[in-house]
Amino acid sequence: MSYKVTEAQKYVWQGAVPLQIHLHESEVTTVPPPPPALILAPRIGYLPLLVPQIKPFFTSALPPGADTVWFEYKGLPLKWYIPTGVLFDLLCAEPERPWNLTVHFRGYPGNVLTPCEGEDSVKWSFINSLKEAAYVITGNCKNVMNMSQSDQSELWRSILNGNLEAYLRVASKLKLGLDGDDFSMKLNSSSFKSRQSTNEGDASGPTKPGRIPVRMYIRTFNEDFDGLEDAPAVDNWDKISYINRPVEIFGEGKCFTLTDAMRTLLPELFPKKSLTDDIVCVSDMEDEQKSPAGEAGSTRITEETGGGEIVRDHLESLSMLDSAEIKLIRIQGIEPKMEIPFAWVVNNLMNPEHFIHICVYVKVQEPITL
Numbered sequence: 001m002s003y004k005v006t007e008a009q010k011y012v013w014q015g016a017v018p019l020q021i022h023l024h025e026s027e028v029t030t031v032p033p034p035p036p037a038l039i040l041a042p043r044i045g046y047l048p049l050l051v052p053q054i055k056p057f058f059t060s061a062l063p064p065g066a067d068t069v070w071f072e073y074k075g076l077p078l079k080w081y082i083p084t085g086v087l088f089d090l091l092c093a094e095p096e097r098p099w100n101l102t103v104h105f106r107g108y109p110g111n112v113l114t115p116c117e118g119e120d121s122v123k124w125s126f127i128n129s130l131k132e133a134a135y136v137i138t139g140n141c142k143n144v145m146n147m148s149q150s151d152q153s154e155l156w157r158s159i160l161n162g163n164l165e166a167y168l169r170v171a172s173k174l175k176l177g178l179d180g181d182d183f184s185m186k187l188n189s190s191s192f193k194s195r196q197s198t199n200e201g202d203a204s205g206p207t208k209p210g211r212i213p214v215r216m217y218i219r220t221f222n223e224d225f226d227g228l229e230d231a232p233a234v235d236n237w238d239k240i241s242y243i244n245r246p247v248e249i250f251g252e253g254k255c256f257t258l259t260d261a262m263r264t265l266l267p268e269l270f271p272k273k274s275l276t277d278d279i280v281c282v283s284d285m286e287d288e289q290k291s292p293a294g295e296a297g298s299t300r301i302t303e304e305t306g307g308g309e310i311v312r313d314h315l316e317s318l319s320m321l322d323s324a325e326i327k328l329i330r331i332q333g334i335e336p337k338m339e340i341p342f343a344w345v346v347n348n349l350m351n352p353e354h355f356i357h358i359c360v361y362v363k364v365q366e367p368i369t370l
Contacts, residue, residue: 005164008348012332013164015043017088019050020098021071023058027106030061038098042162043085043333044352046122047071047078049160054103068108070116071101074233077112081125083351089330089359090217090240093231112237123156126353133213133354134176136246143174159352167352176354177210177346212346216243216265216358221327222365228328231361249342258345259338262329262358269324269362328361 021037028034037057041050051069071078073091078101082090088099108115115121131141147155151170158167218241223232234240247261263270329335332349350356 005168006348008344009164012349013042013044013162013167015085015333016040017043017084018098020100021054021057022100022102023061024072024102024104027063027104028061029063034058034061036100041084043083043088044159044162045084046080046082046126047084047087048080048116048118048122051118055105058103058105062105065106067105069118070104070108070113072104073099073101074235076234076236077109079113079237080116080122081114083357085333086217086357086359089333090219091234093328093361094227094229095333126156126159127152129353129355130174134174136211136213137176137354143176147174171352210249211246212249212261212342213355214243214245214247214261214265214358215355216245216360217241218243218266218360218362220362220364228361247342256342257338258329258336258340258342261342261345262338265358266360269326324365325363326360327363328359330359331356 017040019037019039019041021039023034023036025033034057037054039050039053041047048069055067055069070080073087076091078087088095092099127144131144134141134144147170151173154166155170158164158170219234220239220241221231225231243265245265247264249256259270329338331345334349336345346356
């Protein structure tokens, strides 16, 4: 059976970030030091999955000891559970090609990064994110938890191999919106403006809103700079704020755009009036705090994936700054127009774990300290 695949989905799955990876000088035991490794990293993949490709370049230069691999960029340890493409979009204001990273095989910074035991850790982090997304979309994660071992293995292999058709073959069984089910149809209906006739939708009556899992990463700047190439580097993860919050879409035949989605996620930085007459809302915080973690056989998702955080005090400070300005919004490496239907974003730019990852750059004035 073949599955309908859009050109945009193909581009997302084929997308890669060129990396130039250097071994940290403190771990070099040979003269001269080994040259950097040049590889293409899939945007939808994760840095620890590259270790089997990278290690042969540096094995002869490593000091004795057990491997505890981690990566850094300009001194910042990189969080391994964030997709590689998202890290690139977030940390490289002006895209750097190749992206110069440093790899460490010793001295894991456990005070900054959660433990990673290689591919198994990445796989279970991915599965937990998928459970979380399923819970947001359907209200439970039973479909994910009830996957057969063979389906689970095939799903994971499809991501390792970048095989979109194989992924859709398994993912379609989860009924999470990629294969024409009610959720997807409802979502698509929101991409159209008002119907020419009201007769088309009257019979069905009110519909349950579609809930879209979103992870937003907000990078703030206090400094003035002319172009993105002059943006100061991130040297601490405290400078990145997270929003892990669903967006709700009611299928009422009105155009729900990326602007509307951003307004529900960052009302502090957008006018209060909605383009869709306030038919879209953010779910209650208590709903957001629920997770599949309480179901048998799962672990606590916020700890496992690092994605369940909302930095409230930072967002509250943004709301107090009239001068706050969004400099850039990136999704899957592109800077989409704000009037684009959010349904198109969801159906084409969603990551395999069914989250939309949005990177936002915000310029704010330096707060006055009293």
